Amino acid sequence: MARRSSKTEPERKADDAYHHGHLRTALLQAALETIAARGVDAVKMNDLARRTGVSVAAPFRHFPNRQALLVALAEDAAQRLQARMEAAARSHEDPTEAHRARGVAYVRFAVEEPAYFAVLSRADVIAASPPLQRMSAMNIEAMDLILGKRRGGEATPSLVRRTAGVLAAQALTFGLARMIVEGLLGDITAEQAERLAYEVTGVLGEGL
Amino acid sequence: MARRSSKTEPERKADDAYHHGHLRTALLQAALETIAARGVDAVKMNDLARRTGVSVAAPFRHFPNRQALLVALAEDAAQRLQARMEAAARSHEDPTEAHRARGVAYVRFAVEEPAYFAVLSRADVIAASPPLQRMSAMNIEAMDLILGKRRGGEATPSLVRRTAGVLAAQALTFGLARMIVEGLLGDITAEQAERLAYEVTGVLGEGL
DNA sequence: CTATCGATGTGAGCGTCACTAACATGGATC
DNA sequence: GATCCATGTTAGTGACGCTCACATCGATAG
Numbered sequence: 001m002a003r004r005s006s007k008t009e010p011e012r013k014a015d016d017a018y019h020h021g022h023l024r025t026a027l028l029q030a031a032l033e034t035i036a037a038r039g040v041d042a043v044k045m046n047d048l049a050r051r052t053g054v055s056v057a058a059p060f061r062h063f064p065n066r067q068a069l070l071v072a073l074a075e076d077a078a079q080r081l082q083a084r085m086e087a088a089a090r091s092h093e094d095p096t097e098a099h100r101a102r103g104v105a106y107v108r109f110a111v112e113e114p115a116y117f118a119v120l121s122r123a124d125v126i127a128a129s130p131p132l133q134r135m136s137a138m139n140i141e142a143m144d145l146i147l148g149k150r151r152g153g154e155a156t157p158s159l160v161r162r163t164a165g166v167l168a169a170q171a172l173t174f175g176l177a178r179m180i181v182e183g184l185l186g187d188i189t190a191e192q193a194e195r196l197a198y199e200v201t202g203v204l205g206e207g208l
Numbered sequence: 209m210a211r212r213s214s215k216t217e218p219e220r221k222a223d224d225a226y227h228h229g230h231l232r233t234a235l236l237q238a239a240l241e242t243i244a245a246r247g248v249d250a251v252k253m254n255d256l257a258r259r260t261g262v263s264v265a266a267p268f269r270h271f272p273n274r275q276a277l278l279v280a281l282a283e284d285a286a287q288r289l290q291a292r293m294e295a296a297a298r299s300h301e302d303p304t305e306a307h308r309a310r311g312v313a314y315v316r317f318a319v320e321e322p323a324y325f326a327v328l329s330r331a332d333v334i335a336a337s338p339p340l341q342r343m344s345a346m347n348i349e350a351m352d353l354i355l356g357k358r359r360g361g362e363a364t365p366s367l368v369r370r371t372a373g374v375l376a377a378q379a380l381t382f383g384l385a386r387m388i389v390e391g392l393l394g395d396i397t398a399e400q401a402e403r404l405a406y407e408v409t410g411v412l413g414e415g416l
Numbered sequence: 417c418t419a420t421c422g423a424t425g426t427g428a429g430c431g432t433c434a435c436t437a438a439c440a441t442g443g444a445t446c
Numbered sequence: 447g448a449t450c451c452a453t454g455t456t457a458g459t460g461a462c463g464c465t466c467a468c469a470t471c472g473a474t475a476g
Contacts, residue, residue, distance in 0.1 A: 123391065124247070127391070136392050137392060137393075143394075146407050146408075147400055147404065160407075161411075164407045164408055164410065165411050167408055168380060168408045168409075168411040168412070172376060172383060173379075174383040174386065174387060175379035175380060175381070175383020176383070178383065179378075179382060182331040184347060185348055185351050186345065186348045188351075192355055195354075196354060196375075199368075199372045200354075200372055200375055200379060201376075203369075203372055204376070
């Protein structure tokens with residue numbers, strides 16, 4: 001069993017080289033291009049099949065349904081995003097600065113990889129993937145603390161203050177990224193977005 | 209002409225009382241209920257028709273397509289949201305407090321009228337309505353100022369700072385509202401949301 | 417070396433949905 | 447009473463997600 005699985009997947013996993021070659025990967029790539037060009041809603045299974053040169057039924061051998069394909073993309077996206085944020089944070093000693101860098105990296109990601117960011121922004125997609133749900137729900141603790149729902153004793157006022165600051169920073173970068181990719185701030189380059197994120201997160205600096 | 213139009217719309221506009229009675233209004237209402245129960249994507253023209261007791265083609269006499277129906281809902285939503293925010297702002301003398309109240313009202317609206325807020329959150333719907341686009345794009349000036357793209361002379365540093373504060377507040381409430389309705393903070397009551405918004409916007413207070 | 421098996425791909429078809437075209441109806445106006 | 451126009455109906459079209467029965471081919475077993 002173990003030997004077989006190591007042979008049917010020769011070059012690590014996710015490299016399905018069979019009839020088509022790499023249908024699964026090709027489908028994800030094609031979907032990503034569609035999203036970049038015309039948005040998530042424009043992703044059609046039929047279209048992906050035609051563009052990868054297979055029949056319309058073939059994609060369903062790799063993904064049980066359209067949603068599952070989007071979930072796979074979103075999970076890739078989450079991994080890339082996390083890698084970027086951690087890399088950005090590593091180059092700062094001061095925890096506050098590191099946190100700010102994470103926020104700026106988040107916004108950068110949204111602007112530089114809008115297709116990946118777009119799938120990650122679909123609530124229905126997130127809801128269909130327990131791992132993604134867990135990743136997104138990290139803020140619940142902060143909220144409970146602020147609202148005093150914390151089990152076992154009251155939190156100190158200063159802790160509440162600092163936690164509110166963290167949640168504020170999160171909501172701020174989250175909101176700014178959404179505003180940018182949804183075009184609410186007009187067209188904007190990655191550099192401009194980064195500077196904007198830097199300036200705007202700076203407003204929080206004094207409150208922390 | 210003028211006389212006719214004043215007679216075919218007896219009780220102000222949007223009251224279309226003809227064969228069905230108020231099909232247009234009924235459709236919007238039904239759509240709103242669907243959104244509240246199962247989200248925007250669950251809105252089907254066929255379903256609305258069946259539930260309002262007309263044929264599947266009838267809705268298209270009132271809306272050229274599905275998107276137009278959603279746009280109509282979103283425009284209602286924008287009106288309600290604006291009314292709430294202005295009402296909240298009116299009860300404060302201090303401009304900073306008034307602005308904070310607007311932000312809190314924004315979050316409250318998202319939690320208390322999630323169906324309306326959901327349509328307003330659809331970028332494709334906003335993009336299809338010039339009025340809504342204009343309303344949403346109010347922040348572009350702020351951004352241009354922060355980035356120094358302002359035509360005619362540099363802005364003073366203090367003006368940049370204050371403008372960044374305004375944009376930060378906007379991004380903050382925007383992001384917090386989205387996080388809440390997308391379930392990223394778990395289930396939450398309107399009161400809790402309001403307190404959360406108040407605490408979190410408070411972080412900005414010192415920066416302004 | 418061949419029989420077998422499982423993963424992958426195909427062709428045809430089904431149900432749902434947005435939308436359209438041609439015709440019906442009925443209240444207001446001339 | 448004829449006419450008109452807004453509104454509604456019936457029937458149909460095409461796009462799309464998805465399923466089913468069958469084909470193919472690489473790898474493994476005897």
